[in-house]
Amino acid sequence: MQPREFIDVARKVLNAESVVRERAADEVTDHLSAYLPAQASSLATLLAAAAALEKENSALEAELHAILELMSTGHVSVDHVAQLREIRIGELTSELREYINDLLES
Numbered sequence: 001m002q003p004r005e006f007i008d009v010a011r012k013v014l015n016a017e018s019v020v021r022e023r024a025a026d027e028v029t030d031h032l033s034a035y036l037p038a039q040a041s042s043l044a045t046l047l048a049a050a051a052a053l054e055k056e057n058s059a060l061e062a063e064l065h066a067i068l069e070l071m072s073t074g075h076v077s078v079d080h081v082a083q084l085r086e087i088r089i090g091e092l093t094s095e096l097r098e099y100i101n102d103l104l105e106s
Contacts, residue, residue, distance in 0.1 A: 001034040006043075013046050013063075018056040025062035029069045040075035048081035057096065064099040071106055078106055 001009075009031075012024030028043055035043065047063045047070070054060040067084075070076045084104055089097045 001031060001036065001039055005031075006035075006039050010043065010046055013043065013050055018054070018059040021050055021054070022056070022059040022062040025059070025066040028066040032069055032073055035070075035073065035075070037073075037075040040070050040073050041077075041080045044070040044076040044080045045083075048083040052083045052086040057093065060092075060096060061099070064096065064103065067103055068099070071103065078104060 009024060009027060012020055012027070015021055015024065025047060028047070032040075044067050047067050051060055051063040051067070054063060064084075067076070067081055071081075081103055084100055087100060089100055092100075
């Protein structure tokens with residue numbers, strides 16, 4: 001992925017608006033084969049940080065899904081998404097709890 005495109009996606013992942021973050025997470029999954037290894041791990045780390053602070057369940061689900069897809073590239077390890085441990089999973093739906101557990105057990 002070209003630097004300009006990568007920076008654009010990263011900015012959207014960190015946007016103040018949850019709807020923009022949700023769309024950005026969906027966009028991340030559309031370009032899995034275009035990322036360099038460092039880009040994939042960087043995006044996963046940014047998504048994990050965003051997820052740790054996320055208040056909107058739909059955005060959180062999209063962020064977690066994007067992380068899962070990035071992990072499937074082989075360029076992302078559990079260490080890259082360790083910030084997911086900061087999420088209070090007891091306050092989430094069972095589906096979101098399962099997502100987080102699956103990601104941290106990978």
